[in-house]
Amino acid sequence: MEPQRPLLAEKAVGPEHPPVATSLAEPLYKRSLVIREKALGPDHPDVAQSLVNLAALYRKTGRDKEAEPLEARAARIRNMKR
Helix, strand or coil: CCCHHHHHHHHHHCCCCHHHHHHHHHHHHHHHHHHHHHHHCCCCHHHHHHHHHHHHHHHHCCCHHHHHHHHHHHHHHHCCCC
């Protein structure tokens, strides 16, 4: 989504409106994932949680195909022997 689009929608309907809140949340979930991967490594359980969070957002917005690989990766991380 273009950076200006969420801001225009936010002005039109407010930041609490579900589609606006979702469009604002996605970049934050992605940023969280990148930060955790860099700080903790790609196989850390906290990275799995970030993947699950982003996947849940995708599922909520009907983007199941995008959610599936994230969920699969999270499951692989969680099933690793530590």
